Amino acid sequence: EIGLQYGADRLGKRYDAAMQKFRENRLGAFIHWGLYAIPGGEWNGQVYNGAAEWLKSWAKVPAEEWLQLMKQWNPQNFDAKKWAKMAKDMGVKYVKITTKHHEGFCLWPSKFTEYTVTNTPYKKDILGELVKAYNEVGIDVHFYFSVMDWSHPDWRYSIKNQEDEIAFQRFLAFTDNQLKELATRYPTVKDFWFDGTWDESIKKNGWWTAHAERMLKELIPGVTVNSRLRADDYGKRHFDSNGHLMGDYESAYERRLPDPIKDLQVTKWDWEACMTLPENQWGYHKDWSLSYVKNPVEVLERIVHAVSMGGNMVVNFGPQADGDFRTEEKEIAKAIGKWMQKNGECIYACDYAGWEKQDWEYYTHKKNSVYMIVFNRPYSKQLTVKVPKETQIINAVLLNGEKMKVTETARNEYNVGVPKQDFQEPFVIKLEIKSSK
Numbered sequence: 086e087i088g089l090q091y092g093a094d095r096l097g098k099r100y101d102a103a104m105q106k107f108r109e110n111r112l113g114a115f116i117h118w119g120l121y122a123i124p125g126g127e128w129n130g131q132v133y134n135g136a137a138e139w140l141k142s143w144a145k146v147p148a149e150e151w152l153q154l155m156k157q158w159n160p161q162n163f164d165a166k167k168w169a170k171m172a173k174d175m176g177v178k179y180v181k182i183t184t185k186h187h188e189g190f191c192l193w194p195s196k197f198t199e200y201t202v203t204n205t206p207y208k209k210d211i212l213g214e215l216v217k218a219y220n221e222v223g224i225d226v227h228f229y230f231s232v233m234d235w236s237h238p239d240w241r242y243s244i245k246n247q248e249d250e251i252a253f254q255r256f257l258a259f260t261d262n263q264l265k266e267l268a269t270r271y272p273t274v275k276d277f278w279f280d281g282t283w284d285e286s287i288k289k290n291g292w293w294t295a296h297a298e299r300m301l302k303e304l305i306p307g308v309t310v311n312s313r314l315r316a317d318d319y320g321k322r323h324f325d326s327n328g329h330l331m332g333d334y335e336s337a338y339e340r341r342l343p344d345p346i347k348d349l350q351v352t353k354w355d356w357e358a359c360m361t362l363p364e365n366q367w368g369y370h371k372d373w374s375l376s377y378v379k380n381p382v383e384v385l386e387r388i389v390h391a392v393s394m395g396g397n398m399v400v401n402f403g404p405q406a407d408g409d410f411r412t413e414e415k416e417i418a419k420a421i422g423k424w425m426q427k428n429g430e431c432i433y434a435c436d437y438a439g440w441e442k443q444d445w446e447y448y449t450h451k452k453n454s455v456y457m458i459v460f461n462r463p464y465s466k467q468l469t470v471k472v473p474k475e476t477q478i479i480n481a482v483l484l485n486g487e488k489m490k491v492t493e494t495a496r497n498e499y500n501v502g503v504p505k506q507d508f509q510e511p512f513v514i515k516l517e518i519k520s521s522k
């Protein structure tokens with residue numbers, strides 16, 4: 086191994102209570118809300134099909150022009166309690182909120198920039214209202230924070246000369262101030278999810294990324310930080326030059342998931358994926374017909390896929406400028422919630438089972454139960470289960486209590502029958518197992 090000053094601070098998983106809670110939460114929601122919700126993907130009469138929260142970039146809008154949108158920021162239908170109820174009904178255990186996206190507009194009254202909710206017709210501390218409302222219903226709040234800040238004159242993509250260096254060090258000090266502000270104003274926050282850290286300027290300042298993580302953990306003991314913040318002494322991101330994960334969980338799975346057969350290495354560490362409902366829209370886009378929108382079962386499949394490999398899944402919502410959610414998002418949240426109400430025990434506090442994946446889909450594991458989450462119902466009406474050596478299936482029950490037939494078909498192989506009723510949705514069978522290992 087090579088000596089690193091700014092590599093991984095710890096080897097292996099964290100097992101303290103705060104990290105255990107992060108891990109057991111398993112299902113979260115992302116909220117991408119900012120000035121970009123106002124134009125919703127359209128600028129000067131042209132609709133851009135790229136991600137709506139990047140419209141400033143697609144339409145090449147200068148920062149001072151873009152930030153004029155603040156004059157229109159007045160979400161009259163915003164109701165933090167309604168947002169909290171929608172999340173609770175969906176069955177999410179945490180919500181990640183964009184405190185500040187790349188545009189630099191802050192949902193909290195930051196003292197270090199003029200580009201905040203305070204200087205809009207709305208005036209009030211949106212972030213504070215949301216933290217309070219989510220916490221009141223027992224939902225943890227995580228902060229998304231974009232280091233890249235298009236509104237700040239000292240932001241640099243790369244460091245080309247001494248002037249860049251001096252400006253960027255000022256920028257990092259500004260960022261420190263905002264992070265300290267967030268951690269002290271909202272001490273119940275459980276996690277910081279950093280984004281906008283892929284440019285040369287950050288990779289050349291690995292020291293700062295290590296400092297930012299350590300500073301937050303001093304301010305809020307137990308807080309978790311994602312790997313995307315971190316760059317080591319040589320600019321290596323997520324995993325340091327010795328191959329060790331930096332931060333507390335890997336956060337590279339954005340709109341994609343590890344392969345359930347080829348990428349089993351991820352089961353060795355904590356990780357969290359995040360996904361969009363359309364192909365690639367995080368902020369509100371007025372025209373969702375521009376790309377495929379996943380149906381509720383396709384969203385569920387991604388949630389279960391992540392948990393089956395020991396990861397968390399965060400499903401994204403992009404609220405409208407008026408503070409309400411589009412109908413499609415409300416309907417998907419409701420459908421997920423209905424399924425989670427019946428089947429959540431195969432998700433919450435579950436982990437990778439380590440059994441050989443089958444075509445009917447996924448296993449998850451909790452204590453001495455293994456759950457079979459069936460997305461593909463076989464015409465044979467038999468679900469093949471290959472168990473590890475010295476493992477027996479004692480019984481198999483549907484979560485509604487219906488007993489499933491279990492037939493040993495070969496050494497360490499069983500057939501588990503399917504339910505009589507075709508539920509027209511993924512169903513869950515709970516296996517009680519006995520291992521003589």
Ligand SMILES: C#C[C@@H]1N[C@@H](C)[C@@H](O)[C@H]1O
Pocket residue numbers: 117136138139280339359367
């Ligand atoms: C690229 C990029 C950003 N990362 C996702 C989580 C969204 O915030 C998107 O704008």
